[in-house]
Structure formats: structure tokens, C-alpha cells
Amino acid sequence: MKLSRQEFLKTLGIGAAVLGITPLSPLSSYGDVNSSNGETSKIEAVKKGGGRLQIKDIEIYYFDIPLAQPFKIAIGTVTAATDVLIRVITNEGLIGLGEASPFLPITGETQETNITAARHIRDMLIGKDPLSIESHLREMKPFMHTNPSIVAAFDMAFHDLLGKVAGLPLFRLFGGERTNLESDITVDLDEPQIMARRAKEFVDRGFRTIKVKVGQSPQLDEARLRAIRESIGEAPAIRIDANQGWTVPQAIEALRRIEKYRIEFCEQPVAAGDIDGMRLVREASPIPIMADESLFLPADAIRLIKVGACDYFNIKVMKAAGLANSIRIAHIAEAANIKCMLGCMVESRLALTAAAHVMAAKDNIVFADLDGFTSHTLDPIIGGMKLEGGKIILPEEPGLGCDVDPAFLKKLRRI
Ligand SMILES: [Mg+2]
Structure with a gap:
């Protein structure tokens, strides 16, 4: 469903009404601004005060979304998005949204560890200016290694507020532009013929790039790639x-076996910890190598570059503990002439929208794997990024440009 700007702003109003909070309307000259309802004066007041806002409350919710079917990869299986939703509410009634999507086999976090960390962070930040993002990142730093996804959720909410006060969609605030952004879609582990059938369905739906999960025996993985290439042409x-x-x-054997199926790169x-091993694979591989689980925070990017372990980076907002760090990694990569992908866990379109804004912000993020929500049984997000075939459509509203459906929000368990 495509919402007009007015319809979208109306949804923000409904969402705010649930909490008895005055809805936000944009200030800037970006887009067709509606300044007739008097709400812009509140943002004007914030701007006159040098952008000073105060965090009045931080709401923390269990944010569970079931998957249509289990999603299987080499190191584990996911059956639901067990996420955490954060709503940062300011003294002016502005609301910033953030989502954590912890995935235990990769980040070592769970929904519960995220919620425990979120309680601590809430206590640290109440009363402070949400736009002092650097200061908050410094305070949240101890959590970046243990609970990067919840730090990402807070960072996301603060950037959402920053964009709303500035009256700009985040990709514009970051200095980017809407370009031709395109995402792949993922075929998870299964029997070769089943994976081939799924890949064909995705191609028929308009996706031009298929991401295939492998990482078992080289023979079986070769059979998967053969079946998929035969099925999609x-x-x-x-x-x-x-x-x-x-x-x-095994990696060297597998990559040499499947080279003939024309593989763009291998993640x-x-x-994750064997970056010297990854360099050896890279040196022997006919297929370019992308670091994913070896890359969380900016310091990891520097380490990978020093070792010469990979050709590409897969940046994920959850691993990087937010938008700010994601952009820092892209900057480090740019200086080392490394192209990046923007990837995801199994988050909703809320966190995926944040990721899409980051992608549009940086020229050297040229690949996207932002399909996390496509396996969900429901989509509780209003506005935000859309995926049409593989094409990513970015929202133009200020901040992230999305909200949680108020009816869905009402049903969530709040901490
Ligand atoms: Mg990966």
C-alpha cells in the first residue's frame, strides 16, 4: 500500500493520540509541507532553543513477529523475529523510533539481554538531550560489544528525532540522494531442488539478484548452485x-567448484574470528570474498583491511550498533577502496528503513540485502521503505519516515 504524504502524517497523528501526545508535523521546505496546523511552532521552539530537547520517557516493548516458515542458515535457524521496539518521547511530544533485532548465533544477544540493557540505557539517558548522539554513543559504548542491537535501536531513535527536527529524511540529512537502490532476496538452506524452486519464484517476482545460503559440504553446495542456475537461467x-x-x-574447494555458475561474491x-584464514581463502578464491560476521564495529573494519582479509564489507545496522557506526565503517571502507553491502537480520521494515537510509547516504554502499521483512507473517509498519521487485523505494518524510501501526502497538507488551 502506498500512502500519500498527508495520509502518512495522519497516521503519525493517530499514533500519537494513543499516548495523548501532540502529533508531529514537518518543518522544512523539503516536500509539500503542511504548516497550517500550528504544530510547526513546537519544532520552531526547539530550533530557536538551539535544537534543545529533553528525553521525557523511553518506552521499551517486546516486538515479536512470527515468520511464515523457519529460516535456516549454516549456523542456526530462526523461527520468529523476537525484536525490541524503542520509543523515545521528548518534552515537546516528538517521538523517535528504534528497533533491535537480536540474532543469538551471530551477535550473541537475545531479546531478554537486549531488554535488560535497554532498561539500563533508559535510566542513563532520561532527562538528556536526545540529539546529543555522540555523547549517548559514548555512554552506551560498554553495551556495543554485548548488546549491539539494542544500542542500534537507541541510535536509530535519536537519528529519527534529529531528522524530524531538521525536517529532512535521514538519507538527505546524511548528504545522500535517492539513487537506484536494489536489494537481493535470500534463499535459505534446503534441498537443492527446493532452493531452485524458491529462487525461480523470486526471479518471477522481479528480483534480479538472488542470495543463496551455503556453507555445508562443498559437494552439496555445488549441487545447490547447479540446480539454482539451471532453474533461473x-x-x-x-x-x-x-x-x-x-x-x-572446504571454502577453497567449494569456491573453485562453483565458480562456473558465475557467483558475484561469497560472504x-x-x-568469524579467523580473519587470517579468510585471507588465505581470498588469495586462493576465484570469487571475491565479503566479510560479514567478522565485521561488527569500526575497529573490525580496520583490522580486516590491515590483514587484507576481504574484498567487500557487509555492514549491518544491528552488528554496527547503529547508523552512526554504520556510516563510520563505510567511511573507513571508502578510504581503503572497499565496496560495501547493507545487510540485515530478520528485522521489520522499521529497522530496514534505517538501513536503506544509510545505504542511500554513501556511494560506496553498492549492494543491498534488505529483505528481512519478506519472511514475516505480518507487516506492522506504516510508511517507510518499500521493496518493489528488488527495487528499494525510500520514504521522503522527515526522520526515518515510518511509524508502527497504532493498533499493533497497543497489543505489544511494554516493559
Ligand atoms: Mg551474511
């Missing part, structure tokens, strides 16, 4: 993700 691009499933010799062939 020569035109669609194929990229693969081993999710740390191979040893170094995370070996264990």
Missing part, C-alpha cells in the same frame, strides 16, 4: 553466503 546475478560454515580447505566463508 543466465541473467539473474547470484551471490552466496556460507555463514562461517566451511573450513579454509563469510570461514569462522
Whole structure:
């Protein structure tokens, strides 16, 4: 469903009404601004005060969305998005939204550890200016290694508020522009023929790039790629993700076996901690290598570059603990002439919208894997990024440009 700007703003009003909070309307000259309802004066007041806002409350919710079917990768299986929703509410009634999507096998967090960390962070930040993002990142730093996803949710909410006060969609605030953004879609692990059938369905739906999960025996993985290439033909691009499933010799064997199926790149062939092993794979591989689980925070990017472990980076807002760090990683990559992908866990369109804004912000983020919500049984997000075929459509409203459906929000368990 495509909402007009007016319809979208109306939904913000309904959402705010649930909490008895005055709805936000945009200030800037970006887009067709409606300044007739008097709400712009509140944002004017914020701007006159040097952008000073205060965090009045932080709401924390269990944000569960079931998946249509279990999603299987080499290191684990997901059956639901067990996420955490954050709503940062200011003294002026502005609301910033953030989502954490913890995925235990990759980030070592759970919904419960995220919620415990969120309580601590809430206590630290109440009463402070939400737009002092650097200061908040410094305070949240201890949580970046243990609960990066919840730090990402707070960082996201603060950036949402920043964009709303500035009256700009985040990708514009970051200095980017709407370009031709395109996402792949992922085929998870299964029998080769089942994976081939799924890949064909995705191509028929308009996706031009298929991401294929591998990382088991090289023979079985080769059979998967053969079946998929036969089923989708020569035109669609194929990229693969081993999710740390191979040893170094297995990775080299597998990559040499499947080269003939024209593979764009391979994500995370070996264990996350084995970046020397990843360099060995890279040196022997006919297919470019992308670091994913080996790359969380900006310091990891520097380490990977020093070792020469990979050709590409997969940046994820959850691993990087937010938008600010994601952009920092892209900057480090740019200086080392490394192209990046913007990836995801199984988050809703809320966190995916944040990721899409980051992607549009940086020229060297050229690949996207922002399909996390496509496996969900429901979509509780209003506005936000859309995926049409593989094409990513960014919202133009200020901040993230999306909200949680008020009816869905009412049903969530709040901490
Ligand atoms: Mg990956």
C-alpha cells in the first residue's frame, strides 16, 4: 500500500493520540509541507532553543513477529523475529523510533539481554538531550560489544528525532540522494531442488539478484548452485553466503567448484574470528570474498583491511550498533577502496528503513540485502521503505519516515 504524504502524517497523528501526545508535523521546505496546523511552532521552539530537547520517557516493548516458515542458515535457524521496539518521547511530544533485532548465533544477544540493557540505557539517558548522539554513543559504548542491537535501536531513535527536527529524511540529512537502490532476496538452506524452486519464484517476482545460503559440504553446495542456475537461467546475478560454515580447505574447494555458475561474491566463508584464514581463502578464491560476521564495529573494519582479509564489507545496522557506526565503517571502507553491502537480520521494515537510509547516504554502499521483512507473517509498519521487485523505494518524510501501526502497538507488551 502506498500512502500519500498527508495520509502518512495522519497516521503519525493517530499514533500519537494513543499516548495523548501532540502529533508531529514537518518543518522544512523539503516536500509539500503542511504548516497550517500550528504544530510547526513546537519544532520552531526547539530550533530557536538551539535544537534543545529533553528525553521525557523511553518506552521499551517486546516486538515479536512470527515468520511464515523457519529460516535456516549454516549456523542456526530462526523461527520468529523476537525484536525490541524503542520509543523515545521528548518534552515537546516528538517521538523517535528504534528497533533491535537480536540474532543469538551471530551477535550473541537475545531479546531478554537486549531488554535488560535497554532498561539500563533508559535510566542513563532520561532527562538528556536526545540529539546529543555522540555523547549517548559514548555512554552506551560498554553495551556495543554485548548488546549491539539494542544500542542500534537507541541510535536509530535519536537519528529519527534529529531528522524530524531538521525536517529532512535521514538519507538527505546524511548528504545522500535517492539513487537506484536494489536489494537481493535470500534463499535459505534446503534441498537443492527446493532452493531452485524458491529462487525461480523470486526471479518471477522481479528480483534480479538472488542470495543463496551455503556453507555445508562443498559437494552439496555445488549441487545447490547447479540446480539454482539451471532453474533461473543466465541473467539473474547470484551471490552466496556460507555463514562461517566451511573450513579454509572446504571454502577453497567449494569456491573453485562453483565458480562456473558465475557467483558475484561469497560472504563469510570461514569462522568469524579467523580473519587470517579468510585471507588465505581470498588469495586462493576465484570469487571475491565479503566479510560479514567478522565485521561488527569500526575497529573490525580496520583490522580486516590491515590483514587484507576481504574484498567487500557487509555492514549491518544491528552488528554496527547503529547508523552512526554504520556510516563510520563505510567511511573507513571508502578510504581503503572497499565496496560495501547493507545487510540485515530478520528485522521489520522499521529497522530496514534505517538501513536503506544509510545505504542511500554513501556511494560506496553498492549492494543491498534488505529483505528481512519478506519472511514475516505480518507487516506492522506504516510508511517507510518499500521493496518493489528488488527495487528499494525510500520514504521522503522527515526522520526515518515510518511509524508502527497504532493498533499493533497497543497489543505489544511494554516493559
Ligand atoms: Mg551474511
